Amino acid sequence: MKISVIGTNYLGATTAAGLAEFGFDVVGVDIDEARVKVLGSGRAPLYEPGLDELLRKHTDSGRLRFTTDYREVADWAQVFFICVGTPQGAHGAADLSQVQAVVDTLAPLLTGPALVVGRSTVPVGTAAWIGRRFAERTGDLPGLEVAWQPEFLREAHAVEDTLHPDRLVFGVCSESAERTLREIFARPIDEGSPVIVTDRETAELVKAAANSFLAMKISYINALAGLCETVGADVSTLADALGHDKRIGxxxxxAGPGYGGGCLPKDLHAFTARAEELGSTELGGLLRQVDLINSARQARIVGVLAEALEGGLEGKAIAVLGAAFKAETDDIRESPALSVAELIRARGAAVTLFDPQAMENARRAFPLITYADSAVDACVGAHAVVHLTDWPQFRELDPRALREVVANPVLIDARLSLDLDAWSEAGWACHPRTAKA
Structure with missing residues (x-):
């Protein structure tokens, strides 16, 4: 079977490499010439552990190549995976312009049967809309079908999640589409990945519902963290106790500075907008409250910092550890770390930041922040250190050595993952003090 993957950024590049690993001939298509050139050399256009190696393996083997020309795949492939971006548009709704561009470009070139499989995160009803649009532009080409197979990739674990998915959801209209998808994903199915076969609308809802529920879970523990800070309770122990409840996990x-990245905020906003469009005001209201809790958590961290410094933030030097929205990625989209850093800077402080992988992305997006070459360099002369991304390197820092370079030994452990006993013994004032490693 020959497969084309259209859109080759994070999702598409990982999907293409994974399908090649499953044994298929794959051609990735993208309108970005620079990205296609990078991928063709066996390198990823972003930092994702293990992806460079998988790309290089299959560009070298000949199973995987990339192009900017849809004509190379229109008559060559039997299956087309749509993996383009669906960024946040007006009023939080998903912008489907890239999806529409794929359909409008591919449709006139198709001459025979094809299965078009959506993987992008989209509002419910999109697959049906795509099917109608293909029909308008192909004249009801026999054998053309649209299915939906949502992705559940976690950044920093995307290769593992592609090769060994925790579930496979097939939104299909026919048994033939189901058979094709089962053939494509035969390896993980044989390894035990559960398969859920459903209609396209349910498949579209699965990703939006899962990410929104995850955002709600993160916001809930952060709301509890605020209460714990007020009464002197330990949110980490509370979370451990809750986690033993099999209904919760x-x-x-x-608890931390909140959720971020390219999926959760965007998908929550898009799901909120779509729910309200469909008249589900109760769901929309709940999801809006989740978003408000997330934003409030970041403001609260800045408030804790200001209180710890007593005289406020004006004129102070603040070291920020972390820019990526989470460890093991260079993704800064909707990063709570950078949101906090900008809030600190807006209060009149001079912010110096270090992140092991996201420095260049952060520098382009937030040029008014100062960037250091190491965590230690970021802390030189600082009146406080704020820990915002949970990189393992930051847990390995020597608090005694770091005490010697700062102007004022104040630590805000927003990730609640440092050994605060060790930091306190080294002479640091740690906040929130109730948290444990």
């Missing part, structure tokens, strides 16, 4: 019950 420990995953994503780690």
């Amino acid at each position: 420990r995953g994503s019950l780690s």
Whole structure:
């Protein structure tokens, strides 16, 4: 079977490399010539552990190549995966212009049967809309079908999640489409990945509902963290106790500066907008409150910092550890770390930041922040250190050595993951003090 993957950024590049690993001939298509050139050399256009190696393996083997020309794949491939971006548009709704561009470009070139499989995160009803648009532009070409197979990739674990998915959801209209998808994903199915076969609308809702629920879970533990700080309770122990409840589980019950990245905020806003469009005001109101809790958590961290410095932030030097929205990625989209850093800077402080992977992305997006070459360099002369991205390197810092370079030993551990006993013994004033490693 020959497969084309259209859109080759994070999702598309990982999908293309994974399908090649499953044994298929794959051609990735993208209108970005620079990206296609980078991918063709066996390198990813972003930092994702293990992706460079997988790309290089299959560009070298000949199973995987990339092009900017849709004509190379229109008559060559039997299956087309749509993996383009669906960024946040007006009023939070998803912008489907890239999806529409794929359909309008591909449709006139198709001459025979094809299965078009959407993987992008879209509002419910999009697959049906795509099917109608293809029909308008192909004249009801026999054998053309649209299916939906949502992705559940976690940044920093995308290769593992592609090769060994925790579930496969097939939104299909026919048994033939289901058979094709089962053939494509035969390897993970044989390894035990559960398969859920459903209609396209349910498949579209799965990703939006899952990400919104995850955002709600993160916001809930952060709301509890605020209460714990008020009464002197330990939110980490509270989360451990909640996590033993099999109905809840420990995953994503780690309090911190809030959720971020390219999926959760965008998908929550798009799901909110679509729910309200469909008249579900109760769901829309709940999701809006989740978003408000997330934003409030970042403001609260800045408030804790200002209180710890007593005289406020004006004129102070603040070291920020972390720019990526989470560890093991260079993704700064909707990063709570950078949101906090900007809030601190807006209060009149001089912010110096270090992140192991996201420095260049952060520098382009936030040029008024100062960037250091190391965590230690960021802390030189600082009146406080704010820990915002949970990189393992930051947990390995020596608090005694760091004490010697700062102007004032104040630590705000917003990720609640440092050994605060060790930092306190080294002479640091740690906030929030109730948290444990």
